[in-house]
Amino acid sequence: MYVAVKGGEAAIANAHALLADRRRGDRSVPALRLDQIVEQLALGVDRVMSEGSLYDRELAALAIVQARGDMIEAIFLVRAYRTTLPRFGYTKAIDTGAMLVERRVSATYKDLPGGQLLGPTFDYTHRLLDPELAAGGDVAEPLQRASEAEAMPRVSAILAREGLIEPDGDMPQDHIPGDITREPLEFPMARDIRLQALSRGDEGFLLALGYSTQRGYARNHPFVGEVRIGEVELELDVPELPFAVPLGSVRVTECQMVNQFKGSAKAPQFTRGYGLVFGQSERKAMAMALCDRALRATEFGEDVVAAAQDEEFVISHSDNVQATGFVEHLKLPHYVDFQAELDLVRRMRAEHDARENAGRAEEKREAAE
Amino acid sequence: MTAQPTDIATYNFAYLDEQTKRMIRRAILKGIAIPGYQVPFASREMPMPYGWGTGGVQVTASIIGPDDVLKVIDQGADDTTNAVSIRAFFKKVANVAVTTETAKATIIQTRHRIPEHPLTAGQVLVYQVPIPEPLRFLEPRETETRKMHALEEYGLMHVKLYEDIARHGRIATTYAYPVKVEGRYVMDPSPTPKFDNPKMHRSPALQLFGAGREKRIYALPPFTDVVSLDFEDHPFEVQTFDQPCALCAAENVYLDEVILDDHGGYMFVCSDTDHCEKRREQGHRGHLAPESPLEKTEPAQ
Amino acid sequence: MDIATQAIEGGFADPVFDAQTVFRAVMDAMARPGTLQPLPVFARPPAPLSATAGAIALALCDNDTPLWLDLVLQPPAAIKSWLGFHTGAPLANTPADAHFALIATPAEMMALDGFSQGTQDYPDRSTTLILQVSDLVSGAPLLLEGPGIETTATIAPAQMPRHFVEQWKQNNQRFPRGVDIILATPEGVACLPRTTRIKTMEA
Numbered sequence: 001m002y003v004a005v006k007g008g009e010a011a012i013a014n015a016h017a018l019l020a021d022r023r024r025g026d027r028s029v030p031a032l033r034l035d036q037i038v039e040q041l042a043l044g045v046d047r048v049m050s051e052g053s054l055y056d057r058e059l060a061a062l063a064i065v066q067a068r069g070d071m072i073e074a075i076f077l078v079r080a081y082r083t084t085l086p087r088f089g090y091t092k093a094i095d096t097g098a099m100l101v102e103r104r105v106s107a108t109y110k111d112l113p114g115g116q117l118l119g120p121t122f123d124y125t126h127r128l129l130d131p132e133l134a135a136g137g138d139v140a141e142p143l144q145r146a147s148e149a150e151a152m153p154r155v156s157a158i159l160a161r162e163g164l165i166e167p168d169g170d171m172p173q174d175h176i177p178g179d180i181t182r183e184p185l186e187f188p189m190a191r192d193i194r195l196q197a198l199s200r201g202d203e204g205f206l207l208a209l210g211y212s213t214q215r216g217y218a219r220n221h222p223f224v225g226e227v228r229i230g231e232v233e234l235e236l237d238v239p240e241l242p243f244a245v246p247l248g249s250v251r252v253t254e255c256q257m258v259n260q261f262k263g264s265a266k267a268p269q270f271t272r273g274y275g276l277v278f279g280q281s282e283r284k285a286m287a288m289a290l291c292d293r294a295l296r297a298t299e300f301g302e303d304v305v306a307a308a309q310d311e312e313f314v315i316s317h318s319d320n321v322q323a324t325g326f327v328e329h330l331k332l333p334h335y336v337d338f339q340a341e342l343d344l345v346r347r348m349r350a351e352h353d354a355r356e357n358a359g360r361a362e363e364k365r366e367a368a369e
Numbered sequence: 370m371t372a373q374p375t376d377i378a379t380y381n382f383a384y385l386d387e388q389t390k391r392m393i394r395r396a397i398l399k400g401i402a403i404p405g406y407q408v409p410f411a412s413r414e415m416p417m418p419y420g421w422g423t424g425g426v427q428v429t430a431s432i433i434g435p436d437d438v439l440k441v442i443d444q445g446a447d448d449t450t451n452a453v454s455i456r457a458f459f460k461k462v463a464n465v466a467v468t469t470e471t472a473k474a475t476i477i478q479t480r481h482r483i484p485e486h487p488l489t490a491g492q493v494l495v496y497q498v499p500i501p502e503p504l505r506f507l508e509p510r511e512t513e514t515r516k517m518h519a520l521e522e523y524g525l526m527h528v529k530l531y532e533d534i535a536r537h538g539r540i541a542t543t544y545a546y547p548v549k550v551e552g553r554y555v556m557d558p559s560p561t562p563k564f565d566n567p568k569m570h571r572s573p574a575l576q577l578f579g580a581g582r583e584k585r586i587y588a589l590p591p592f593t594d595v596v597s598l599d600f601e602d603h604p605f606e607v608q609t610f611d612q613p614c615a616l617c618a619a620e621n622v623y624l625d626e627v628i629l630d631d632h633g634g635y636m637f638v639c640s641d642t643d644h645c646e647k648r649r650e651q652g653h654r655g656h657l658a659p660e661s662p663l664e665k666t667e668p669a670q
Numbered sequence: 671m672d673i674a675t676q677a678i679e680g681g682f683a684d685p686v687f688d689a690q691t692v693f694r695a696v697m698d699a700m701a702r703p704g705t706l707q708p709l710p711v712f713a714r715p716p717a718p719l720s721a722t723a724g725a726i727a728l729a730l731c732d733n734d735t736p737l738w739l740d741l742v743l744q745p746p747a748a749i750k751s752w753l754g755f756h757t758g759a760p761l762a763n764t765p766a767d768a769h770f771a772l773i774a775t776p777a778e779m780m781a782l783d784g785f786s787q788g789t790q791d792y793p794d795r796s797t798t799l800i801l802q803v804s805d806l807v808s809g810a811p812l813l814l815e816g817p818g819i820e821t822t823a824t825i826a827p828a829q830m831p832r833h834f835v836e837q838w839k840q841n842n843q844r845f846p847r848g849v850d851i852i853l854a855t856p857e858g859v860a861c862l863p864r865t866t867r868i869k870t871m872e873a
Contacts, residue, residue, distance in 0.1 A: 008453035079414040084386055182734075184409035184584045187512050312510050322419045322582045326499070329420025332451055336444045336481045336640055339626055340543035340562040343608055348537060387685060391732055394693045395769075398730075399794040401700045402850045402863035404817050408794045432697065434690045490702075519790040551817055551865065553846065573820075575701045590701045590818035590865075 023068050037061035046251075046279025047071060051320065052078030053181065053200045055250050055278055072202075076321045083181070090177070092244055094232040096254045096276075097154050101230040103280075106155050108223045108258060114152030119229060120280075155225040156256045156272065165258065165270040187312050191296070194315060198291055199277055201318030203284045209308040210290035217306035218294045221260035222273065229253045229280050253277050257289035261300070271300065384462045385430045389413055393431040393586070397577060400588035405550030406518070407501050407585040415581060422455055423581030425478050425497035429459065432493065432577075433476060438466045440474035445482035445623065445640035452480070469643050481544075483565040485622050485644040488574035490591060496559040498580035501587065503547040503557040523555050526598060534603055543608070548595045555598070556587065564607045564623045569595040614639045615657040617648035677751035680714035682728055688712045692729035696852060699861040704814040704823030706806055708858040716748035718774045720802045722854035724752075727800065731770055733758040738768035738785070738797070742775050768797045776801040777829045782837045785849050793846035796864075800852045803827045806860055813869040814862075822869065825860060827853050835868050842867055 024031065038045055038057045041064065048060040052075045060078060067073035103119025106112055118124075159165040171192065178193040180200075185193070198206065213220055231251050235244035257273035273293025275285035294308040307313055317323060385393070389411075396410040415423040433439065439459055443452040447469040455478060456467050468474050471486040480497040488494060500506075504514045507525045517523065526547060533541040546563035550556050558566060559578060569576060569589060576589040589595060599605035613620045615636040622644065624637035636657055639645035649658065682688035695707040715724030731737055737759040743749050753759060762768035765785045773779050779801075788796035803809070809828040812835070815821070831837060841848045841864055848864035 008448045008450045009457065012450055012454060012457075076414070076418065080416045083389075083413040083415075084384065086386060087388075181413075182411050184411050186409070187510075312512065316511075321414060325419025325421065325423075326582055327420075328418060329499070332421065332480075333444045333449055334481070334560075335625055336562055336623070337544040337560050339624070339640075340564070340608060342626065344541060344543050348539075351538070383686070387689065388732055388734075390689070390693075391730060392734065394697070395730055395735070396794070397697060398700050398798070398850070399796075401697065401818075402865065403793050403846050404865065406793060406846055409792075432690075432694065434694060435687065515791050575697075588701075590863075592820045593817040 023066070032065050034058055034061040034065070037064055043280060044069075044071065046277075046281055047203060047284070048074045048078055050278040050281060050284065051075045051200050051202065052082065054078050054082040072320045072324050076324070079321055087182075089236055089238075090179075091247065092235045092237060094234065094250075094252070096228065096232055096252070097152075097157065099152070099228060099230040099232050099252075099254075100249075101152050101228050103230070104152060104226065104228040106224065106226045108155060108225050109158075112155065112158065114150050121282075152228075154228075154256060156258070159225070159258065159270060163267070163269065166261070166272060168272070185315065187315075188298070189311065189315065191292075194295060194311065195274065195276070195288075195292060197315045197318060198275075198288045201288070201291075201315075202320035202323065203281070203287070205318050205320070205323075206287040206291050207283060209294070209314060210287035212306065213290050213294050213308045218297065218302075218309045220271075220273070220290070220293045222290055222293065223258045224286065225256040225258040227253065227255045227282050227285065229282070251279055253279065253281050253285040255282070255285035255289040257286070257293055259293045271296070383430055383433075384416065384458075385413065385427065389427075390431045393427055396586045397428065397431065397588065400577070400586050401575070401590050403554075404589055404593050405548075405554030405556040405587060407580075407587045410584055410586050412581045412584040417454070417458070419582035420499065421451060422478070422480055422497035424579030424583075424586070425480070425495050425581075426455060426458070426579070427581055428495050428577050428579035428586060429476060429478050430463070432495075433459065433463055433465055435463075435465070437475045438468050438473055440468050440471060440477045440643075441479075442477065442482060442484070442641075442643075443480040444625070445484070446642040448642060470647075471641075471643055481560050481562075482623070482640060483561060483568045485619075485639070485641040486647075488568075488572055490573040492574040494572075494574050494576045496561075496576065496578045498557065498559045498578050498583070498585070500545075501557055501578065501580040501583050501585040503545075503555050518554060521553065523549075526555055527600075530598060531600070534600070540599065540603060540605075546605075547598050549598060550589065551594050552596075556589075556595075558595075562608060562623055563597065563605070566595070566597045566605070567607065571595070610637060612637055613655060614645060614648075615655040617645045617653045617658070618655040619645065619648055619653070674751070676716050676748045677755040680716070680724070680752065681756045682712055682725075685728075688725070689729040692725045695859050696726060696729070696861065699852070699859045700850070700863055701818050702823075703816065703818045703861055703863055703866040704812075704825045706825075706855070706858050706860050715752050716746060718742055718746075718802075719749050719752070719772065720774070720854055720856065722856060722859060723772055723774075723800050723802045726852060726854060726859065727753060727759070727770065727772060728756050730798075731757040731759040733760065735769035736760050736762035736767050738762045738765045738771040740771070740773045740775060740779055742778075743772055765797065771797050771799045773799060773801045775829070776803060776831050779831050782831070782841055782849050783844075787844055787847040787849065790847065793848070796847065796849055798850050798852060800854055801827075801830075802854050803829050805855055805857075806853065814866050815869050816863075816866040818863070819866070825853075827855075827860070838862070838868050 038061045044064055045057050045060045048063055049055050063074035063077040066077060101117060103121060104117045156165055180193055180196045231249040233249050234247040236247055237244050255275035259271045259273055261269055261271045273289035275288030277284045291308055295311055295314060297304050297309040304310060392411055396408045399408045415426055417423060441452045441456040443449040459465050460467055471484040476493045476495060478495040502514050504517055504526060507529055508514050530540050544562045545557055545560045546566055548556050548558055548566060558569060571592045573591050575591055578587045597605040610624045614624060616638050619639055623640045625640045626635050627638055628635050692709060692712060695709050699705060699707040709722055711721045713721055713725040713728055765771060771785060785797035788794055806825045806827050809826045809830055811824055811826040814823045845864055850864050851862040853860045
């Protein structure tokens, strides 16, 4: 006698209860507060905001704790919430030239107007685990000085004055930027669409692709013209008002990569790769800039020879929410399809065995003769 | 102390906002007007992962109304975990009536099966589709496959099927078996076993296909010609089973193989759980059926 | 009533469920060409835009769908502001840019091929025509066949475009490109998707 398995609903409810228990862990340990995550795991929060495409630290922190620290799961939570929000409008393009800069480094010039600002970087920390941090020791206030209010022009603008770098994009004046969250992707895509996809793309995927360009798979001779991190103002044009309405500010990381220009009859000049992400993430912004430049291969008449240059390949696989869903869905039941394959393999196996047996019988007969 | 939920995050009624529903509804209308053509749509992130039926869920969420009765199956069964989960989602966000009975449902969302009970006019079958492009495994590039559909250039598919025959002596595709719709578009029927392909042909029900991750919607209006691709000397044929369902003795239905022990014992039972239960209620008994009538499974209301 | 009031009033009383009901009627009509899917009055647009055509526009149009108005619907400012207020749909510069076209007097309308037909790659990028007709019985009978129709279906919509049968045959020949038609009557909706063939037309 056989009774089929039932009770999926109860099993799911119990699994959720167990998940909640494991998420909370030892009850004698204080529960994390969202402000602790926002303040002390800020770069994790930034990644969730960036790849979740929603600038809200508190929600990102909630997502991180709800996801038990699984970043892709947290990004997914934020995306699924974001998609339900009504769209009021589109802000004006942010002006990163007017950024309130906390960090700014250029690899192409020793010094430049506005100077090099190291800011809060891991770059020169010695990666020694810090027992004092484990003990929760006090942290001294950083040194502060009044800002000198010196303008900090973008390196690309400095190069552009001499005509040594290509102009910053060549979208027509009346071009309305696309919105990958509102329109289905279409290949080949315009650069604005591609940059949006890269900006929410998986950090690890873009990092690996960017790295591959450095190792010769579509090498594009990059120099970090500049990486800058800081706050930029958001403004919204409202038709009824004669001025743009300030909405507040967001923290972004921008990378302007300066790359060699190959071929073409145009005057020799550098080309650009661009990266921009929410929050503080140089790794992501730089990897994005490398990928952006690689993906412009066709635009510059370069041969598409490597994965990083292949727009359909890169953009179709850069979204980690999509990728994790489709990879992980393999654990869902597929037994109907498997049954179909099982049936086929059994039949083919039976035919194969019959042929073998017939062959052996033939050999025997021939040997006997 | 009990933590109170805060108003930090709230969701819209029926999950999808009205603008999204309109966008999906427009895509559905185009899909119906161009049977078998994959309409691109701006698929949204859903609260379940891509691969769990986000396309089907978006289609269902866009068509469902308060008078609908929803059935959700996965692998033919109403009680597989993901079917349970999707059904619970719609109960929660749309407060809609649910059923396991094929005949009572107005909307049936499915993954990998078409119910055994014949569908009727007025019913809508919503398929969850992972890879909507039937040519995708032959040509990975969307730019290329779109051209092939535009030019009705399906030679590649026939070459693939023919290579199967050369190598295996038969067409080795057992599920997601490609079909041609109204003599024009080659279409992926979603990973249903080819056993179900004939049910698509001239079905009185409306069939809608949603692929969330791949952002495509397509459709088969009722009474639409759906022909499985084949060759004259290798005609399309469906799977047959050597034995009837061990529980309800049904023949000519799709069966799941259930492993009974680790000594090679197995049996075959209906993949369509509703069909199997209905038959047992009617007194049909397979050779491994329990003596007492099975408890009926209804999803909790 | 001034235009501002007219613009604001007459929308869906229950936007979520009214839109769903209207859409389902249109979906069923598109899936079963030639059948009348009844609809109650959900919208009260300014004349001469009909209640049914207005409700379909509210259910399907928004700022992503440029809208074309025929010569009768274009002049009244009240219609533009009503559609603008309730749907946010921009007006299309040309019929070929329109995702939807509202046609109050089909008998006077421009040729079907003047609207967007979609492309061979993207045949879905075509105009859906919403034609206001008074009924489906008093015009020339059309015998229909094609997907969605078990054998044949017959409708006789009033006030259809000139040379409609010939124009529709050409529309069929453009498949997969072509326009789709939603017929809006006071009782409900019927559809002619591009796959529907008009078999013969009796005199």
